[in-house]
Amino acid sequence: MATNNLVELTGNLGSDPTVHTDRNGDEFIRFSLATTDSYKDEKTGEWEELPSVWHSIFG
Template sequence: MATIKNSVRLIGNIGMDPDVRTFDNNRKMVRLSIATNDSYKNDKGEKVTDTQWHNIVLWGAQASMAETYLKKGDSVLIEGKLASRSYSDKDGVKRYVTEVVVNEFIKMSGKE
């Protein structure tokens, strides 16, 4: 049970092409976002879709694979952990971000 304390699994569609960064030590990082959808019927019987966007970060070998194989619109399953951080924007305002740091991903389908 210790390994599931901070564990996230999501299936969704990639909302942007991977944003790839390479650091001085040749370590790669990829950022992307995925959308997950839940559907339900409201009190009028109409179907409503609730879309949630998730910030995703991949490092090292996972980042290299994401750069090569993932594109906007692809369906993907990701497994990772939640990480929170803060930064100051250009106006000096402190911003907070929660991201999913990926351990593994599986491309389920893609646009041809």
């Protein structure tokens, strides 16, 4: 049995979305999205930010 995973990303748009057409004439959109994560260092109590992760989105 097939399952679907649902992921919700919140981040910053890397560039304007572009619309493409496949061989069947169906349109889809493509864009890049940057997400970041941070955590509080247990020793110093300071917030540390991890490097951005870039995601290529199309659908």
